[in-house]
Amino acid sequence: MPDSRPLAYTSHRTCLPKTLGIISIDTTCLNRPTTRILFTCNLFFVPKNEKGTAQLEFVLYRSCNGNFESLMGNWVYDIIDRKEKLSHMFRLSFCCKNSFPCFCHYFVRVIPVYIKDCAVCISNCHLNAVAQ
Numbered sequence: 001m002p003d004s005r006p007l008a009y010t011s012h013r014t015c016l017p018k019t020l021g022i023i024s025i026d027t028t029c030l031n032r033p034t035t036r037i038l039f040t041c042n043l044f045f046v047p048k049n050e051k052g053t054a055q056l057e058f059v060l061y062r063s064c065n066g067n068f069e070s071l072m073g074n075w076v077y078d079i080i081d082r083k084e085k086l087s088h089m090f091r092l093s094f095c096c097k098n099s100f101p102c103f104c105h106y107f108v109r110v111i112p113v114y115i116k117d118c119a120v121c122i123s124n125c126h127l128n129a130v131a132q
Contacts, residue, residue, distance in 0.1 A: 017059070021108040021127030028101045035131045037072075037094040039108045044121040045079050045086040052118025054079045057111040060094055064104040072096070072106075079118075 020041060027033040045054060056077045061069040075092045108127055
């Protein structure tokens, strides 16, 4: 299970992915299931000097029936040349229609693509999955 403490990224952690959430769902008893994934978290941005810039990439992976992980989607969050502190809720949603019945694990990871003159803290991560 992922660590529930806030995660702070600074420039020395560039490009190391961090798992923010893992959830499993069993759709073996459903015919042509539709699976919906919802992830939310709080982002805190603190510039260090004049202006700070950050680019985060949130990625969703799926592993079904013990197979390898497959990339399901990615979402980019940019903060460019900002002088003020920022607190914001980030949300991603994904829907997979008419998938095959199976047992799947979903993973949400973040990659700090670019962090300059700032700190970014990610906290209060929630990952939900519903199938019907």
